[in-house]
Amino acid sequence: MGSAAPTLAELDASYIKVTRxxxxxxxxxxxxxxxxSHSHCxxxxxxxxxxxxxGWDTPEVKPFANLSIPPTASCLHxxxxxxxxxKVYRGQDGKLRLFRPDLNGERxxxxxxxxxxPGFRFAELKHLIAKLMxxxxxxxxxPYRWLPKDQPGRFLYLRPTxxxxxxQLGVQTPKEALLFIIAVPWPDPSKKKQEEGAPHGLKLLxxxxxxxxxxPGGFGYAKLGANYGPSLAAHGRAQALGFxxxxxxxxxxxxxxxxxxxxxxxxxxxKETGKRELITAPLDSQLILPGVTRRSVLELARTHFAQxxxxxxxVEVVEREFTIGDIEEAWKEGRIVESFVSxxxxxxxxxxxxxxxxxxxxxxxxxxxxxxYAAQIKSWLEAIMYGKDGQENHKWGFVIEDEIEN
Amino acid sequence: MGSAAPTLAELDASYIKVTRxxxxxxxxxxxxxxxxSHSHCxxxxxxxxxxxxxGWDTPEVKPFANLSIPPTASCLHxxxxxxxxxKVYRGQDGKLRLFRPDLNGERxxxxxxxxxxPGFRFAELKHLIAKLMxxxxxxxxxPYRWLPKDQPGRFLYLRPTxxxxxxQLGVQTPKEALLFIIAVPWPDPSKKKQEEGAPHGLKLLxxxxxxxxxxPGGFGYAKLGANYGPSLAAHGRAQALGFxxxxxxxxxxxxxxxxxxxxxxxxxxxKETGKRELITAPLDSQLILPGVTRRSVLELARTHFAQxxxxxxxVEVVEREFTIGDIEEAWKEGRIVESFVSxxxxxxxxxxxxxxxxxxxxxxxxxxxxxxYAAQIKSWLEAIMYGKDGQENHKWGFVIEDEIEN
Numbered sequence: 001m002g003s004a005a006p007t008l009a010e011l012d013a014s015y016i017k018v019t020r021x022x023x024x025x026x027x028x029x030x031x032x033x034x035x036x037s038h039s040h041c042x043x044x045x046x047x048x049x050x051x052x053x054x055g056w057d058t059p060e061v062k063p064f065a066n067l068s069i070p071p072t073a074s075c076l077h078x079x080x081x082x083x084x085x086x087k088v089y090r091g092q093d094g095k096l097r098l099f100r101p102d103l104n105g106e107r108x109x110x111x112x113x114x115x116x117x118p119g120f121r122f123a124e125l126k127h128l129i130a131k132l133m134x135x136x137x138x139x140x141x142x143p144y145r146w147l148p149k150d151q152p153g154r155f156l157y158l159r160p161t162x163x164x165x166x167x168q169l170g171v172q173t174p175k176e177a178l179l180f181i182i183a184v185p186w187p188d189p190s191k192k193k194q195e196e197g198a199p200h201g202l203k204l205l206x207x208x209x210x211x212x213x214x215x216p217g218g219f220g221y222a223k224l225g226a227n228y229g230p231s232l233a234a235h236g237r238a239q240a241l242g243f244x245x246x247x248x249x250x251x252x253x254x255x256x257x258x259x260x261x262x263x264x265x266x267x268x269x270x271k272e273t274g275k276r277e278l279i280t281a282p283l284d285s286q287l288i289l290p291g292v293t294r295r296s297v298l299e300l301a302r303t304h305f306a307q308x309x310x311x312x313x314x315v316e317v318v319e320r321e322f323t324i325g326d327i328e329e330a331w332k333e334g335r336i337v338e339s340f341v342s343x344x345x346x347x348x349x350x351x352x353x354x355x356x357x358x359x360x361x362x363x364x365x366x367x368x369x370x371x372x373y374a375a376q377i378k379s380w381l382e383a384i385m386y387g388k389d390g391q392e393n394h395k396w397g398f399v400i401e402d403e404i405e406n
Numbered sequence: 407m408g409s410a411a412p413t414l415a416e417l418d419a420s421y422i423k424v425t426r427x428x429x430x431x432x433x434x435x436x437x438x439x440x441x442x443s444h445s446h447c448x449x450x451x452x453x454x455x456x457x458x459x460x461g462w463d464t465p466e467v468k469p470f471a472n473l474s475i476p477p478t479a480s481c482l483h484x485x486x487x488x489x490x491x492x493k494v495y496r497g498q499d500g501k502l503r504l505f506r507p508d509l510n511g512e513r514x515x516x517x518x519x520x521x522x523x524p525g526f527r528f529a530e531l532k533h534l535i536a537k538l539m540x541x542x543x544x545x546x547x548x549p550y551r552w553l554p555k556d557q558p559g560r561f562l563y564l565r566p567t568x569x570x571x572x573x574q575l576g577v578q579t580p581k582e583a584l585l586f587i588i589a590v591p592w593p594d595p596s597k598k599k600q601e602e603g604a605p606h607g608l609k610l611l612x613x614x615x616x617x618x619x620x621x622p623g624g625f626g627y628a629k630l631g632a633n634y635g636p637s638l639a640a641h642g643r644a645q646a647l648g649f650x651x652x653x654x655x656x657x658x659x660x661x662x663x664x665x666x667x668x669x670x671x672x673x674x675x676x677k678e679t680g681k682r683e684l685i686t687a688p689l690d691s692q693l694i695l696p697g698v699t700r701r702s703v704l705e706l707a708r709t710h711f712a713q714x715x716x717x718x719x720x721v722e723v724v725e726r727e728f729t730i731g732d733i734e735e736a737w738k739e740g741r742i743v744e745s746f747v748s749x750x751x752x753x754x755x756x757x758x759x760x761x762x763x764x765x766x767x768x769x770x771x772x773x774x775x776x777x778x779y780a781a782q783i784k785s786w787l788e789a790i791m792y793g794k795d796g797q798e799n800h801k802w803g804f805v806i807e808d809e810i811e812n
Contacts, residue, residue, distance in 0.1 A: 038576035039478040067482075068472040071588050072445040076473075076569050078638065079485035079631030116638035159575060163482050164635075169565060169590055170444035171634060171667050171751075173642040182477050184575055212623030217616050219636040225485030226632035228577060229570075230625040232484065232522035236579040261577050345577075 008055030011048060011120035011179070013127035018135060020044075021063035027145050028185050035185045042136045042146050042156065046128045046181035050118045051166075053175075059128055061135050064182065070167040080164030080174050081225040082111035084125075085261075085344040087155045088133055088183070088400070090147040091387030096133055096400040099385050101126035103292045104160070107223060112162045114222040116173040126398055129158060132181055134403035146185070152386060157186035157345070186345075201352030201364050202341060204247040204259055205238040206324055213248040213257065214287045220257075221286040235260060245341070247324075247354055250287055254324045257287045262343030263294035264351070266327065267315060267373050269335040275316050276337065278305065278373065282319040293342040293381070296396065300380050305373070312372050324356050331361045338371035339363045348378035414461030417454060417526035417585070419533035424541060426450075427469035433551050434591050441591045448542045448552050448562065452534045452587035456524045457572075459581075465534055467541045470588065476573040486570030486580050487631040488517035490531075491667075491750040493561045494539055494589070494806070496553040497793030502539055502806040505791050507532035509698045510566070513629060518568045520628040522579040532804055535564060538587055540809035552591070558792060563592035563751070592751075607758030607770050608747060610653040610665055611644040612730055619654040619663065620693045626663075627692040641666060651747070653730075653760055656693055660730045663693045668749030669700035670757070672733065673721060673779050675741040681722050682743065684711065684779065688725040699748040699787070702802070706786050711779070718778050730762050737767045744777035745769045754784035 021043045028034030045064045049057040074080045084104045089097045105122030113119045137144050147154050159182050166176030207213070211234045213227065214220020220227060231246070238246050245260035258264055258281065265280045278301050283290050298317055305315045330336050339351040350371070354361040383389040384396050391397070427449045434440030451470045455463040480486045490510045495503045511528030519525045543550050553560050565588050572582030613619070617640050619633065620626020626633060637652070644652045651666035664670055664687065671686045684707050689696050704723055711721045736742050745757040756777070760767040789795040790802050797803070 037573065039476070039573035041478065045477060064477070066474040066476050069475050070445070070472050071451060071470070071567070071586055072447065072565075072590070074635075076481060076487055076567060077489050077565070077631055078634035079487060080635045080638070081482055081485060083483050114639065115635045116642060157575075159478075159483070161477070161483060167443065167445035169563075171638070171641065172645075173638050180477055184478070210623050212621060215618060215621035215624065217618035218621065222636075224632075224636060225483055226630075226636050228484035229480075229486045229521045230628075230630060230632050232486070232577070232579050233520065235577065236522060239578075 009057070011056040011059070011124045013059055013124045013131065016059045016061060016128070016131050018131075019060065019062040020135065023063070024142075024145070025064070030185075031187065035187055038157075038184060038186060040185060042183040044132055044135050046132050046179075048128070048179040050177040050179065051175065056118070056120065061131055067165070067178070067180070069165055072167045072169045074164035074166060074168045074174050077169065078164070078171065079224070079226045079229070080115050080117055080177075081162065082108065082115050082117065082223055083159055083161040083225070084108045084223060086129070086158040086160070087186075087344055087385075088129070088147065088158055089385045090149070090152055090154045091385075091392075092152045093387045093392055094149050094152070095387055096137075096147060097385060097387060098126055098129060098398040098400065099381075100292055100296065100396045101129065101398050103295065107290065107292070108160055108162065111222040111224055114219055115162075115164075115224050115226075117162045117164055117177050120179070125160060128181055129160070130400040132183060133400050136183065137403060146183070155186070156183045158183050201350040202244040202259070202346070203242065203352055204245050204354045205241060205243040206247045206254075206354055206356040207234060207249050209254070212250060214250070216285055216287065218286075220288060221283065221290060223289060231260075243355065249324055255281070255321050256324055256327065257281050258289060259341045259351075262341035262346045262349075263288065263291045264339070264341050265297065265374075266322075266330075266339045267337035268330045269337065271330070271333070271335065276313055278315045278317045279322055280319055282321060285321070291343055293344060293347070296381060297342050297348070297377050300377055301373070304380070309376065312376060315373065324354075327354065328356060328359060328361060331363070336363060338374055340374035348374050348381065350374055415463070417462040417465070417530045419465055419530045419537065422465045422467060422534070422537050424537070425466065425468040426541065429469070430551070431470065436591075437593065441593055444563075444590060444592060446591060448589040450538055450541050452538050452585075454534070454585040456583040456585065457581065462524070462526065467537055473571070473584070473586070475571055478573045478575045480570035480572060480574045480580050483575065484570070484577065485630070485632045485635070486521050486523055486583075487568065488514065488521050488523065488629050489565055489567040489631070490514045490629060492535070492564040492566070493592075493750055493791075494535070494553065494564055495791045496555070496558050496560045497791075497798075498558045499793045499798055500555050500558070501793055502543075502553065503791060503793055504532055504535060504804040504806065506698055506702065506802045507535065507804050509701065513696065513698070514566055514568065517628040517630055520625055521568075521570075521630050521632075523568045523570055523583050526585070531566060534587055535566070536806040538589060539806050542589065543809060552589070561592070562589045564589050607756040608650040608665070608752070609648065609758055610651050610760045611647060611649040612653045612660075612760055612762040613640060613655050615660070618656055619652075620656070622691060622693070624692075626694060627689065627696060629695060637666075649761065655730055661687070661727050662730055662733065663687050664695060665747045665757075668747035668752045668755075669694065669697040670745070670747055671703065671780075672728075672736075672745045673743035674736045675743065677736070677739070677741065682719055684721045684723045685728055686725055688727060691727070697749055699750060699753070702787060703748050703754070703783050706783055707779070710786070715782065718782060721779065730760075733760065734762060734765060734767060737769070742769060744780055746780035754780050754787065756780055
């Protein structure tokens with residue numbers, strides 16, 4: 001018998017163990033308080049335990065329930081935690097789809113390592129999610145309750161999360177972790193705004209120099225809990241003033257980075273070149289989250305906006321640093337075409353206004369007559385997500401097959 | 407019946423509810439694996455629930471147990487969490503003491519607000535801890551098991567913690583929270599090092615410019631979980647290289663900030679003035695944790711080191727920015743007298759060596775013959791903590807009275 005180190009088990013969704021709930025939960029109605037709570041999960045959840053000595057355990061789908069966490073767990077003290085935001089879409093063709101799930105898997109793997117939590121074979125994540133959706137899907141005499149087949153356009157929000165849940169009060173890298181995945185009915189923010197009759201779009205409050213979200217050499221590029229809690233105070237102050245998100249600026253020149261839970265874009269006419277540009281902050285400074293929707297926006301725009309697209313003039317797509325001063329100048333000079341944010345929660349949402357100190361930069365009025373880029377991108381993305389308009393087999397859509405009962 | 411907003415209840419330790427454990431836990435022996443786990447808690451814990459609608463509930467002392475936390479809890483996703491590190495000391499006079507507990511209470515109140523968690527009347531914290539220690543103390547036929555009366559010099563580590571435990575997946579300020587306090591037998595790191603026969607002192611690895619702990623406008627001054635998780639990777643790399651802690655530098659000039667879980671001090675002879683100085687990083691840049699031990703070190707040094715103290719020459723106490731380059735220069739010029747860190751976990755521990763890139767700054771050799779300031783300060787602090795050498799009634803010691811059975 002040798003003394004070789006044991007092989008650590010990889011994350012492997014093919015060995016998943018299923019325990020079905022015998023006590024199904026109520027499905028909240030769209031717009032109900034339960035749905036607006038953002039916290040009413042589906043009947044099941046995925047959990048996978050990891051230990052430093054054995055690696056990843058067998059994944060489980062089991063009834064949704066509270067977690068039993070030791071008061072000494074490192075996730076409660078040292079923020080050893082990270083997550084992903086994803087959605088599962090009920091398509092026009094009746095199929096369930098994820099949108100580029102491997103990009104989320106890869107980012108969660110990276111975030112987990114950045115928080116000293118375990119990495120994993122990221123392509124497994126989509127299979128774990130697929131299993132969860134299959135189990136929360138149809139079974140004998142019970143149709144899909146959470147995303148009915150006959151209700152295309154509905155979606156659930158998915159929250160894959162990794163936490164350090166070992167009993168470990170000493171400051172050290174976690175020796176135990178838990179990957180879990182929950183699914184939540186989520187209100188559609190764009191629908192809500194439209195119903196209220198308000199002009200559709202977000203109001204952003206530019207951050208002040210005394211509050212900084214991220215810093216070079218920090219962790220603003222990873223989806224860590226540590227990026228959120230400390231920024232909630234500024235977010236809460238912005239909301240109390242009637243704003244939707246903080247527009248986070250950085251540095252003495254007040255570079256634009258991201259808008260809270262979303263990436264930020266402007267379409268403007270470049271002052272020097274006269275060219276129309278779609279601009280967003282670059283990734284290389286590691287200050288912003290590399291959004292999956294952001295990346296998709298840039299890829300679609302580079303492909304389709306190089307030439308005239310319907311009534312839309314060509315735009316050059318640039319990832320480059322720009323400042324709030326640049327925005328204000330362009331706005332005063334009438335060079336802003338439109339502005340929007342992208343993200344899983346907000347999808348593609350226009351920006352109506354940015355308040356920077358005493359100046360209200362009214363972007364909807366500025367670009368209202370020329371806008372259309374964001375709407376066009378949104379329409380392309382929706383076609384892929386919901387399997388319609390000829391995009392049923394687009395490579396960015398990952399179809400979740402119905403479970404075969406056995 | 408008016409519609410006035412309900413008064414939110416304050417945190418009030420006088421109404422504490424006690425549920426005694428009927429299943430007492432084993433007390434780990436000093437040096438045992440259980441003690442070295444830093445996670446084997448005492449028989450009881452304190453919990454206090456808070457809600458945005460009602461404020462603080464009645465505090466409870468109850469048997470130590472895992473927490474039941476919803477998978478959607480904000481502490482698991484958004485790092486809405488903060489904590490304190492404290493100790494309870496068994497004195498030479500048989501009494502239990504806390505050391506300046508109101509400073510910890512005040513800091514936890516501040517950290518909690520910085521994480522968008524609730525504030526509280528900070529002076530209550532020491533009374534909650536006192537109740538926990540009384541319940542884990544003697545009762546009929548059972549002597550103090552965790553800190554025996556006849557074993558002066560023993561201590562427990564205390565971990566007051568506030569987490570956002572409400573079901574709240576939306577990014578917003580927490581509407582529910584839990585304050586809990588646990589007590590843990592903790593190995594005495596200074597004893598361990600001495601037993602190993604190694605020269606007593608820490609080895610610090612200076613951080614590289616691509617990894618920073620905190621930044622201006624951030625939250626490095628608050629004891630948030632978010633300051634720890636993201637720094638564990640660098641800490642783990644330092645430990646793998648045989649170092650105890652990272653010495654965190656900041657900025658292009660590489661200013662010295664703090665040493666992981668402790669504040670950092672140097673005694674040196676100032677190049678310009680020729681005066682001997684005790685120097686540490688200032689608080690006003692908000693990059694470092696305002697340590698209770700740090701503050702006590704500075705106060706004692708200002709009081710006692712202004713004039714010659716025994717064999718020790720006078721030192722001027724300064725809180726001022728200084729760089730790793732300044733340390734290296736002083737070391738090369740033989741101006742370093744000694745260096746040490748302070749903190750609850752490390753107490754007062756000499757620094758043996760700092761590695762900065764290719765340079766090993768050997769501080770123990772540099773200052774070995776002249777050192778003595780840290781040892782003197784440590785001795786004063788110990789007298790207060792353990793109620794000896796005439797310091798039994800020092801105002802910094804908070805005595806926990808034995809519970810009167812009723």
